[in-house]
Structures are given as structure tokens and as C-alpha cells.
Amino acid sequence: MILLDGKKVSNDIKNEIATEVEKMVSHQEKVPHLAAIIVGNDGASMTYVNSKVKACKRVGFESSLVRLSGTTSEMELLDKIEELNNNDDVDGFIVQLPLPPQIDTQKVLMAVDPDKDVDGFHPTNFGKMSLDMTSFIPATPFGILELLERYDIPTKGKHTVVIGRSHIVGRPMSILMGRSGFPGNSTVTLTHKYTKNITQITSQADIIIIAVGIPHFLKAEMIKDDAVVIDVGITRVPDDSTEKGYKIVGDVDFDNVKKKASHITPVPGGVGPMTIAMLLKNTLLARERHRKREKL
Numbered sequence: 260m261i262l263l264d265g266k267k268v269s270n271d272i273k274n275e276i277a278t279e280v281e282k283m284v285s286h287q288e289k290v291p292h293l294a295a296i297i298v299g300n301d302g303a304s305m306t307y308v309n310s311k312v313k314a315c316k317r318v319g320f321e322s323s324l325v326r327l328s329g330t331t332s333e334m335e336l337l338d339k340i341e342e343l344n345n346n347d348d349v350d351g352f353i354v355q356l357p358l359p360p361q362i363d364t365q366k367v368l369m370a371v372d373p374d375k376d377v378d379g380f381h382p383t384n385f386g387k388m389s390l391d392m393t394s395f396i397p398a399t400p401f402g403i404l405e406l407l408e409r410y411d412i413p414t415k416g417k418h419t420v421v422i423g424r425s426h427i428v429g430r431p432m433s434i435l436m437g438r439s440g441f442p443g444n445s446t447v448t449l450t451h452k453y454t455k456n457i458t459q460i461t462s463q464a465d466i467i468i469i470a471v472g473i474p475h476f477l478k479a480e481m482i483k484d485d486a487v488v489i490d491v492g493i494t495r496v497p498d499d500s501t502e503k504g505y506k507i508v509g510d511v512d513f514d515n516v517k518k519k520a521s522h523i524t525p526v527p528g529g530v531g532p533m534t535i536a537m538l539l540k541n542t543l544l545a546r547e548r549h550r551k552r553e554k555l
């Protein structure tokens with residue numbers, strides 16, 4: 260079994276990005292600037308946003324964090340987005356999800372300028388991705404492609420089963436794995452909570468990508484020998500024996516599945532760190548397009 264070490268690969272990517280930033284600095288060019296808007300103070304969301312800010316520092320990006328209270332109105336948030344859209348110093352920004360219930364997420368994501376949408380959540384980017392046009396690819400799926408590529412995992416003609424159809428992970432992943440090129444050219448099955456007999460499907464998969472948020476959902480009995488298993492789950496469960504009082508568990512019954520899989524991502528240290536690295540990568544791409552005044 261080969262562990263797909265997202266932590267290591269994300270460090271490699273961050274080093275590559277840092278080298279690019281050093282070149283920009285030596286040419287006296289503006290460095291990439293990533294902004295993040297966070298509404299409310301959900302613990303997990305704060306952790307992610309803070310690690311994004313930290314990652315920016317690490318590679319030499321400029322970053323800014325816009326913190327809005329949990330009672331912020333949709334209009335106030337839309338105003339803030341408009342401000343970032345018009346701020347020429349900001350190359351890319353994200354609106355951290357989930358948003359509080361008084362805010363219509365779809366409306367908010369539609370308000371982000373597609374040329375600054377480094378999350379790749381705007382319908383324009385999603386549509387372009389689906390049509391093989393240049394676009395921002397959502398960071399988590401982008402990170403999974405990068406892991407498959409850097410570990411030389413064959414995808415052509417393979418059967419990829421995606422579990423979970425979220426707009427952020429499962430749905431885009433199913434599209435990306437079926438596109439032409441590498442990693443791609445896969446035969447894709449997208450499954451979800453109404454899928455009948457899921458084991459019958461997963462046991463035929465060469466590659467399984469699971470993003471359902473249910474700890475230990477994928478059991479060893481559900482996969483065939485030598486399957487590649489990508490675990491996108493990140494559920495926090497209380498654990499007093501840890502310093503933070505919780506531990507993070509994936510969607511895969513790791514201890515048993517690892518005995519059967521050819522490759523597997525750990526949680527933590529798998530897909531999560533890749534997500535952050537690819538957000539930085541998207542911001543670097545945004546800066547380059549911005550500098551050349553290229554529109555998507």
C-alpha cells in the first residue's frame with residue numbers, strides 16, 4: 260500500500276510557488292494577493308481560513324482577511340464582494356462556506372468576479388471547466404488531480420466511482436475525471452445518498468473518491484483489491500486525549516481499507532493540505548492573468 264502523502268506534496272507545491280514569488284520580487288513585480296471573507300465565527304471555518312492566511316505568508320503572498328459578524332445581512336456581504344471585485348490590488352478572493360442561514364449562498368457566489376474566483380465556484384468557471392475551457396478549478400478537486408498526477412496513478416480507461424455530489428467536490432470531480440487528458444479519460448460513476456446497492460458499484464471501482472462527511476462510511480468489504488482510495492472527509496469528533504479536544508476523521512475506515520487498497524490518502528494529511536496548496540496555485544494563476552490583463 261502506498262500512502263498518498265498530501266502533506267508532503269502540498270509542501271513541494273508551496274515551495275514551487277514560493278520560488279515563483281521570489282522571481283516576482285526580484286523583478287520588482289507585484290506579488291499575488293489573496294483575500295478571504297469569513298462570516299461568523301464557526302470553529303472549523305476559522306481554522307481553515309487561518310491556515311490559508313498562514314500558507315499565504317509562507318509562500319510570500321499578500322493576504323487579507325475580512326471578518327464579518329454572524330448577523331451580517333446578504334446586502335452587506337454583497338457590498339464587501341463588490342469592493343474586492345473592484346480592488347485592483349486583490350488578485351483573487353474566496354468567501355468561506357458555509358454561510359449563515361439569512362444569506363443566499365448561490366447569490367453570493369454569483370457576485371464574485373469570475374476572474375477573481377480562485378475557489379472556482381462561480382457558474383462561469385464551473386461551466387468552462389465542464390467544457391474544457393481555461394477556468395479556475397475548485398481547489399479540492401484540483402488537489403486530487405495533482406495527487407494522482409504526482410504519484411503517476413493511471414486514470415485512462417479506469418473506472419472512477421465518486422461518492423457524494425456536492426457542488427464543491429463530488430460533482431466537479433466527476434466531470435474532471437471524465438475529461439480528456441491526464442488525469443482524466445476515466446469512466447465515471449457519480450453516486451449519492453439515493454444510490455441503490457452502492458457496494459455493487461464501489462466494488463467495481465479502480466479509483467474511489469469519497470466526499471460525504473460520514474466517518475468510516477467506506478469499508479474494506481466495499482472495495483476491490485488494489486483500488487485507489489481518495490478520502491475527502493473531514494469530520495471533527497470530540498477527543499479529550501488530544502490537545503485541541505477533537506480529532507479529524509475521514510469518510511474511510513482507514514485501518515481496514517488500507518490493507519486492501521493500492522494507494523490511499525490519510526486524514527489528516529491527505530486531501531486537506533492539497534486544498535490549501537491549490538488555492539495558492541489558483542491565486543498565482545490569477546495574478547499572472549491579471550498582470551497580462553487576460554480575461555478567462
Ligand SMILES: Nc1nc(=O)c2c([nH]1)NC[C@@H]1CN(c3ccc(C(=O)N[C@@H](CCC(=O)O)C(=O)O)cc3)C=[N+]21
Pocket residue numbers: 306307310353354355356357378398399493507526527528529530531532534535
Ligand atoms: N469558500 C470555501 N473554500 C474552501 O476551500 C472551503 C470552504 N469554503 N469551506 C470549508 C472547506 C473545507 N476546506 C478545508 C481546507 C483545508 C483543510 C485541511 O488543511 N485539513 C487538514 C487538517 C486541518 C485541521 O486541523 O482541522 C488535514 O486534512 O490534514 C481541510 C478542509 C476548505 N473548504
